[in-house]
């Protein structure tokens with residue numbers, strides 16, 4: 001089977017970043033694109049407040065929809081019928097369905113191939129420096145962030161008008177600060193003059209993530225990103241997935257060294273952290289990792305071929 | 315090395331269910347006009363995204 005070259009992923013990431021942020025006029029004018037493409041979400045974290053953004057951000061869309069009709073807090077002050085209507089219009093079915101569809105077909109491949117913020121972290125990690133893996137348990141933080149900041153707070157933390165707000169955008173998202181906050185602050189002096197402690201907090205978060213990216217592989221994707229948390233569990237059941245013939249693996253470690261999220265590939269290939277980037281598959285010297293799914297054939301070694309490899313390496 | 319043997323894999327029931335539910339949810343959300351609600355947010359500078367509060 002044709003193996004996708006490593007450099008192709010770099011160019012796909014670059015092209016996706018440009019295509020999803022193609023309204024370059026926005027940088028000049030300090031305004032946003034307001035065309036109908038913004039009815040559509042991209043499958044990655046890409047701030048819709050970026051002057052160049054052409055599409056909507058799915059994590060922003062989830063929060064806005066939940067918070068939009070006064071959140072899901074049925075104890076709020078409206079009458080029962082009005083509340084029920086508000087709740088039914090507040091369920092982010094379109095966005096959840098879209099993310100389930102993407103994750104159900106390709107798992108976390110959008111993270112590995114087209115997310116601008118993921119790509120930026122990978123580029124920063126190329127800066128020569130000591131590299132670390134970080135403690136394993138931190139990866140669970142992103143699930144808590146998804147549940148608390150994307151679903152619960154926008155639904156139940158309401159203001160005096162029974163309106164919720166996008167809490168992940170407001171308190172956490174460094175992609176929003178980089179793609180929206182900083183350019184808007186630079187381009188619009190009247191907004192710049194109003195920025196306060198919240199901007200300082202978010203800019204510090206961004207700076208921390210960018211510095212950490214030099215020493216750790218994709219720290220935001222592995223530890224914080226709610227979109228990664230949404231897609232991750234779908235890796236196990238997605239239509240297209242990676243498989244390894246463990247019997248034929250020669251344990252050379254080349255795959256794990258290359259993995260952009262520091263997985264122990266032979267043992268963790270089916271992991272929720274895998275970005276489906278195919279780097280491990282491309283670098284394996286004995287071709288024991290394969291992409292499977294409809295239209296693709298599983299490349300399985302026969303026991304005889306496995307024995308041949310083992311003999312050669314003994 | 316000799317060519318590997320190839321074999322097609324059956325699609326799991328869970329995978330099919332997820333994709334069908336996903337499509338149904340998208341249809342229902344679209345009918346609810348969800349895309350219009352986030353469009354309204356996405357065409358104006360979002361004060362939360364940029365750290366204004």
Ligand code: SF4
Pocket residue numbers: 043044045110111112115116117118119220221222225226227228229
């Ligand atoms: S996990 Fe990383 S690559 Fe995936 S959406 Fe989040 S920031 Fe992007």
Ligand code: SF4
Pocket residue numbers: 244248249250251252253254255256265266283284285286287288289
């Ligand atoms: S590169 Fe291939 S052979 Fe080496 S450890 Fe990874 S899967 Fe096994």
Ligand code: SF4
Pocket residue numbers: 242255258259260261262263265268269273274275276277278279280281
């Ligand atoms: S396990 Fe392989 S496909 Fe998954 S992220 Fe690591 S290198 Fe990429």
